[in-house]
Amino acid sequence: MSWKPLLDRFFRAGEELGYKSDIDANGPQTAGFGSFEVTQNRGQRGSTYTTILRDLQHNPNIRILTYAQATKISIDQSKKANGVYYYHHGIKKFSAVSKEIILSCGSYDSPKLLMLSGVGPKNELELLGIKPKVNLPVGKNLQDHFGSFIFPITINSTISFSIERDFGIHAFYEYFSKGLGLMTVPSAVDGQAFMSTSDVKESGKDWPNIQIMFMPISPSKALKDVLVKALYLKPKVMSDIMDPYDGSDGIMLIPLIVRPKGVGEVTLKDKNPFSDPLIDPKFLHHSDDLKALVEAMKFVMKIVETKAFQEIGAKFTTIPLSECKTYKFRSNSYFECYARHMLGTVW
DSSP, X not given: OOOHHHHHHHXXXXXXXXXXSOOXXXXXXXXXXXXXXXXXXXXXXXXXXXXXXXXXXXXXXXXXXXXXXXXXXXXXXXXXXXXXXXXXXXXXXXXXXXXXXXXXXXXXXXXHHHHHTTEEOHHHHHHTTOOOSEEOOTTOOBOOOEEEOEEEEEESSSOXXXXXXXXXXXXXXXXXXXXXXXXXXXXXXXXXXXXXXXXXXXXXXXXXXXXXXEEOBOOOHHHHHHHXXXXXXXXXXXXXXXXXXXXXXXXXXXXXXXXXXXXXXXXXXXXXXXXXXXXXXXXXXXXXXXXXXXXXXXXXXXXXTSHHHHTTTOEEOOOOOGGGTTSOTTSHXXXXXXXXXXXXXXX
């Protein structure tokens, strides 16, 4: 499902600005607007388990363990991985391997497990009392997609998604019985656009470094609470800009840096495998990333000001962030300040 009237306006806005509105985000990287692509079956997320493992779990050569956590890869003197230590229901166990180990713990826990196993920066491992097996810059190339949440953007038509108005028993019925309805739209993201900032275009290659997510969701207390908890945004800041628009219809646009120049890192807190890793994403650490994000935020303003959205009275809030009141509203300096206070990651 999609909020088709608003998604169509999003596409029209892109065309007004000179962009194609039918891009394939999984094809060759190109600038343009398009639908948000997902992996679903009857409206539900198609995870690795539901699409592959569920049908294979009873095969005699496959064993799936739940409530288990890998804690160390065993590496012999020839630097060959020969097994995995793990805890299952609190009991330490070991599984030997004859062929290979597929490490698939995500961007944070994969480097964590490698470093716990002695694969990583030698000096850092020794400081934690871990014997280095292979000296490699593990965890030193963290590149996340981060951006600023541009809202409230109000409209004068009741065609957006309101949590209080639209999220109820009917939504659950549509989702669980038919695989339809608003719950099939992941995180309310319905469309997306890709663009290249001016610095990229000047290089002679139109290789998008900005992604813009389109969310046809209305400002509300419920949305404010979700954003505060999920993104650790300051409650007072959110209340100042959202409470005056509670109950209005609207949209949200999220410009994201998808080819950041700032590079973060993942390190170990200690050698306890159950400790969380230390994550330093270094968002906006590179000045070019802030410059690109400000340009993307101004492009979002252009989307709002297109005829497609002006026909339904689209308007970005006139209430400045309290932390940014010293800057001229919607100036580069204001958006730089806005970016620092309304920054988050959706990945």
